[in-house]
Amino acid sequence: MAKIHNVSDYPEYSAAIEEVQVRSPKIFAYFYGNEDPATKKSWCPDCVLADPVIKEAFKNAPQDLEIVRVAVGERAAWKTPDNVYRLKAKVKCIPTLIKLENGEEAGRLEELDCAAPEKVNSFLRS
Template sequence: MSLKHYTAQGYEAFQETLKSIGKGQRVVALFTGSKSLTTGESWCSRCAIAELVIDEVIKGADVAGIDVHFVTVFVGNREVWRDPSVGFRTDPALKLSCIPTLLEIGNKSKRLTPPDIYQAQRVKYYFTEE
């Protein structure tokens, strides 16, 4: 897999990352809970599980030949995420309702959420299916 990995902290940083990647590229984003600066742990335990599964799939050699820009997007702390006016929820291109969510940017119908996001075979298929 030709994978370029990016990290964005918050909605504005995510938008800037998309601008830096440019149009016409395949972009897949994992929206996940932010991590504590002191412990390195996410407040979202479900997100931590999904991150482990996705990392294993990405590291697997069996997804070779796939070109993708992969962005890990930290949505903020629990209070920020639960705010109904947060950009991740209101942006018509995203319309997130839960985290963790794996979303192909520009194709909001192609998303993976719990419980499917915890299944390595589903995640692999998500990355390899055009």
């Protein structure tokens, strides 16, 4: 199973990326809509579809892989054009899985691609 770092705001995201880059040149960042504590489901319908696929892929990913799992906020906060993840991480939609190599984006899966097991597994092993 990959090592997963759960973060819930941009400063935590930045710090996690910096910390992991010291150990690994390749990092994955997974952006999704916050989960309701009562239902444990995201407000984002595409995230709900992708969630079981992503969890299984992370579970089966190489042990040395590091993933930063990022809750982008509640729906109203995410939908604003000045959302910090839209501006600084260039996330246009959720769910989004981004591969970073040596601090630079090297690929991404967006929306329903994150619900396709073969795409997610292949991407994590690329």
